[in-house]
Structures are given as structure tokens and as C-alpha cells.
Amino acid sequence: MIRFALNPTQDITVEDLRVALFNHILSKQLNEELLIRVDDADKKKTIENKDKEIIDILNLFSIDYSKVVYQSENIKYHTQMAMKLLLDKKAFNCFCSDEALEKDKQIAQKENQPYSYSGFCESISDETKFNCNAPFVVRVKKPKKNLSFTDILHNDLEYKPSDVDSCIILDHDKSPTLNYASAVDDMLYDISLIIKKQNQLIETSQQIRIRNLLGYEKEIKHIHLPLLDNIDHENLSVSKLIEQGYLPVAIANYLISLCYETPKKIFSLEEAIQWFDISKISQDRPIFDIQELNLINKEYLKNIDDMRLSKILKFADNDIGTLAKIYLDECSTTKELKEKIDTIFKKKERLDSFEKECLMIKECLKDAPFIDIFDDLQKYITSKTNLTDEKLDKPLKFILTGSLTGPDASQIYPLIKNYLGEIIQ
Structure with missing residues (x-):
């Protein structure tokens, strides 16, 4: 498993x-x-x-x-095994306050040393513990010798007792810590291989320590991936x-x-x-590298079925999928493609220096018959408005695409001609 x-x-x-x-x-x-x-x-x-x-x-x-399981469903087992560790003197109650522990951490930091629990509560007598009303956590005892295990990527690894430390297994409210619960769950589900991130190596050594204390002998294979x-x-x-x-x-x-x-x-x-x-x-x-992801994503978008791409963009038309792919020279994601398509369909407010021409073309197209070919569309507009050259080309491209840059209107028109009435509103 x-x-x-x-x-x-x-x-x-x-x-x-x-x-x-x-x-x-x-x-x-x-x-x-x-x-x-x-x-x-x-x-x-x-x-x-x-x-x-x-x-x-x-x-x-x-x-x-195969299935989804919840760690919270195993809390009774986490608690039972923690009690076993206490009874076997492999774990102990720790009454140290957060303030005292924080002070020890600051001292270690000033001395440029890694923090390790002092072990103060490990030697407290049972009678003292019984008479102490202070809140406590449960810690496992620190190993007395180095702990080693094999990682498929990192080969043989070894950690000193101070690295593994007396880690907490039950918090003040007697709930299991994540690391302890994980160690127990991997036993319960008979896990054979664990893949983690490299910054979890210490956690792995602590989990192995916990399972060793519980007498679990199965060796679990480990892989820690570089971050x-x-x-x-x-x-x-x-x-x-x-x-x-x-x-x-x-x-x-x-x-x-x-x-x-x-x-x-x-x-x-x-x-x-x-x-x-x-x-x-x-x-x-x-x-x-997000740019490398962009290149890979663009390759998939180039090869995706036109209808499927259209549906991703909230349409159901092969032509819209084909239209979107025209914009792949400047776009890498479906969000960017959607913005391009939305620009075509949104209301065009105004085009500076061509306000009059835009109005003329819009009025002309409202009464126009269905025209299949872009050149014929231009000829029709010229015949009705006398607009030519820049006074025709720029405002017409703006009305059809919402932009003066990007693909030529002649490329776009065959794919949007069925939506012309909606586009020129």
C-alpha cells in the first residue's frame, strides 16, 4: 500500500x-x-x-x-499507543511551560546551536507527576544512539539523538500531533513506500523512532524529493x-x-x-519556471480538439475553438484566450479619431445580408458608406475584434460571421 x-x-x-x-x-x-x-x-x-x-x-x-481515509477516525488508536508508550516508560509527561521552552530555544539560537529538548521532565518521579496539576504534553524519549535509515534518492542517512529529539506525541488537550499520528497510521494501513518532500527528513526520522518504540519491525521505503x-x-x-x-x-x-x-x-x-x-x-x-510551463501549456492548446477548447471557453462551436488558436501566438493559457474572445464579443465603446466611421459601419452592418467572404463584406460596406482604406480598415477591425493589434480581421471574420449581429451591438 x-x-x-x-x-x-x-x-x-x-x-x-x-x-x-x-x-x-x-x-x-x-x-x-x-x-x-x-x-x-x-x-x-x-x-x-x-x-x-x-x-x-x-x-x-x-x-x-483505492480509497480515502481520515486520520481523525484513528484517534482512539493514537491514544491507546501513546498510553502503551507511557506504561512502557518509552514516553513521559512533560510539564515544561511554553515560556520555558521558548527561553531554551532563544539560548540555542544565540549560541548558534540547533534546539533540542533539555530532558528536564524525563527524570521526574511518578509521585511528583501525580501531585502536579500543571498541563502537560506527552513526549517520546530521545534515542540513545544515532538513528539511520535508507532513502532511495539519498542512500543511507543517519541522525543524532539531538536531531530526532524527544518529540511530542500528544498535545496539552491529549490530541495526537500530526507527526505521531502519521507514524501510527502508516503502521495501521501497512504502508510500504512513502514519498515526501526533502524538508520532511527529520519528521521521517522521528516517525521511524516512534514505530521502533512501538515494536513495529516492517521496513518502510522512503523517497524524499528535492524542493x-x-x-x-x-x-x-x-x-x-x-x-x-x-x-x-x-x-x-x-x-x-x-x-x-x-x-x-x-x-x-x-x-x-x-x-x-x-x-x-x-x-x-x-x-x-512559469515561462517553461507556458510553453508546455501552449503546446497542449495547439493540439486540443477545437470543440473541446470551445467548451472550455464557454462556447460549443468548432469555429470558436479554431478562432482561439489563432491567438496562441500571443497567449499561453485558456484565461488569456478567453479574454481575447470576450474582447471580440463585448460592446466596443469608441475608437479615437474614427468615432463617425465606427457608427457608420455599425449602422451599415445592422441592415446587411449574411456575407460569407471578408472581401465581399468590405465591398458591401464601401458601397453603402463610401469608406475606403484606413477609414474602413481600422474601424472595421476594431468593431470585429475590439483591438487594432493582433490577427488580421480577414482571419477572424470567417470564424465569427455567424455571430456578427451580436458582435456589432
């Missing part, structure tokens, strides 16, 4: 989606089920319906999973990319190709399953 942990406290980011895509690919390659786990144990931080929103996005990217560079670290959300008009297939294509030498630039998720080898991912931080 492979799992992807979904965070319902925020939007899914491009880095999260990259992890989800690799989970999907490996589940297919290894012929193992993919489990989606919603990490909702902390109800105070969980955003209502955020899990459904993220699952909808995963579906949009064709990520295939993306050059992204908005408010974290660029996937939903924002989709709102901006990037196609899911293009986003997936780009994220898979980052720090991986793909056999071709444009490929499907199904194709990637055939040749992708996660062990060959570069350990260098890949640069997230």
Missing part, C-alpha cells in the same frame, strides 16, 4: 501535487493500491470542505486511488494555476519533467508510467 497525505488546512500546492503524481505513477508501476489519507486530526486548523476540494483536484489530474526553487513561497496553489488557465495535463507534464530527463518534452501521464524511474531524479533543487 502506498499513501498520499492530504493537508486539509490549506490549498494543495504544486509541490504537494508533484508528490501525489509520483505516488500515482509508482502505485501503477508497483501494482500497489494508492491510499489518500486526510490529515484532519487537528480539527481547529482543518478548513471545512478543503478535503473535498483537494480530492476534486486530484481527480482532475487523473490520480487513481522546488523559484516558487512563490506563500506557495503557488494548484487551484490558482487552473484558474489562470493552465491545463491539468500540462501542469502534470511539467512537474514530472522537473529534475528528470524525459524521453520527450510532451507526454501523457500514461506514457510516464511506462518509462519513469524515480531513482533517477536529480537531487538538485529544480527551478519552477
Whole structure:
């Protein structure tokens, strides 16, 4: 079983989606089920319906999973195992105040040392604990020797006891911490492979420590992906990319190709399953380049079915899909294409220096018969208004397209002639 942990406290980011895509690919390659786990144990931080929103996005990217489980459903097991660790003297009650812990952190920072819990409460007697009414958390004991594990990308890794630390497993309200709950859930669901981001390596060592203390002997394989560079670290959300008009297939294509030498630039998720080898991912931080994503997205838009593109743009007409593709020389996303199409259909207010000519052409076209060919349209307008050259060309292009730049009106007209009455309003 492979799992992807979904965070319902925020939007899914491009880095999260990259992890989800690799989970999907490996589940297919290894012929193992993919489990989606919603990490909702902390109800105070969980955003209502955020899990459904993220699952909808995963579906949009064709990520295939067997079931969705909720971390909150396992809280009784988290609590039972924490009690076992306490009874076995592998965990302890910590009464240290937030102020005292913050003071220790500041001292470590001044000494330019990583913070590690002092162990003050570990040696408190049971009698003292019994008579203490102060709020407490539960911590596991710090390991006495280095903790090591193997990562498929990073090979053998080793962490000192101070790195692993006496991590908290139950908070003051006795709710499980995310890291502890994750360690237990991976046992409960018999997870065999975990893909994470590189900044979660310490968390992984702590989770292994927790499972070791619980006597869990199965070795779980780990892969920690290098973080993306050059992204908005408010974290660029996937939903924002989709709102901006990037196609899911293009986003997936780009994220898979980052720090991986793909056999071709444009490929499907199904194709990637055939040749992708996660062990060959570069350990260098890949640069997230929005211009490169633009190029890939544009390639998909060039090849998309005209009717499908039309429907994305809120029409149902092959001609509108064909029309949109004319603008791909200057546009890269469906949002930009939609703006171009909307400009054609919106009311044209005025064109400086050609107000009179615009009015004449509009009045002429209101009474015009259906004209199939653009040259014939120009001839008809000239015959009714005597407008020629610049006095005809500029205002006519403005009326038809809403702009004096971009493709020629002769390219646009054959694709909008059926909408002429609506366009000239």
C-alpha cells in the first residue's frame, strides 16, 4: 500500500501535487493500491470542505486511488499507543511551560546551536507527576544512539539523538500531533513506500523512532524529493494555476519533467508510467519556471480538439475553438484566450479619431445580408458608406475584434460571421 497525505488546512500546492503524481505513477508501476489519507486530526486548523476540494483536484489530474481515509477516525488508536508508550516508560509527561521552552530555544539560537529538548521532565518521579496539576504534553524519549535509515534518492542517512529529539506525541488537550499520528497510521494501513518532500527528513526520522518504540519491525521505503526553487513561497496553489488557465495535463507534464530527463518534452501521464524511474531524479533543487510551463501549456492548446477548447471557453462551436488558436501566438493559457474572445464579443465603446466611421459601419452592418467572404463584406460596406482604406480598415477591425493589434480581421471574420449581429451591438 502506498499513501498520499492530504493537508486539509490549506490549498494543495504544486509541490504537494508533484508528490501525489509520483505516488500515482509508482502505485501503477508497483501494482500497489494508492491510499489518500486526510490529515484532519487537528480539527481547529482543518478548513471545512478543503478535503473535498483537494480530492476534486486530484481527480482532475487523473490520480487513481483505492480509497480515502481520515486520520481523525484513528484517534482512539493514537491514544491507546501513546498510553502503551507511557506504561512502557518509552514516553513521559512533560510539564515544561511554553515560556520555558521558548527561553531554551532563544539560548540555542544565540549560541548558534540547533534546539533540542533539555530532558528536564524525563527524570521526574511518578509521585511528583501525580501531585502536579500543571498541563502537560506527552513526549517520546530521545534515542540513545544515532538513528539511520535508507532513502532511495539519498542512500543511507543517519541522525543524532539531538536531531530526532524527544518529540511530542500528544498535545496539552491529549490530541495526537500530526507527526505521531502519521507514524501510527502508516503502521495501521501497512504502508510500504512513502514519498515526501526533502524538508520532511527529520519528521521521517522521528516517525521511524516512534514505530521502533512501538515494536513495529516492517521496513518502510522512503523517497524524499528535492524542493522546488523559484516558487512563490506563500506557495503557488494548484487551484490558482487552473484558474489562470493552465491545463491539468500540462501542469502534470511539467512537474514530472522537473529534475528528470524525459524521453520527450510532451507526454501523457500514461506514457510516464511506462518509462519513469524515480531513482533517477536529480537531487538538485529544480527551478519552477512559469515561462517553461507556458510553453508546455501552449503546446497542449495547439493540439486540443477545437470543440473541446470551445467548451472550455464557454462556447460549443468548432469555429470558436479554431478562432482561439489563432491567438496562441500571443497567449499561453485558456484565461488569456478567453479574454481575447470576450474582447471580440463585448460592446466596443469608441475608437479615437474614427468615432463617425465606427457608427457608420455599425449602422451599415445592422441592415446587411449574411456575407460569407471578408472581401465581399468590405465591398458591401464601401458601397453603402463610401469608406475606403484606413477609414474602413481600422474601424472595421476594431468593431470585429475590439483591438487594432493582433490577427488580421480577414482571419477572424470567417470564424465569427455567424455571430456578427451580436458582435456589432
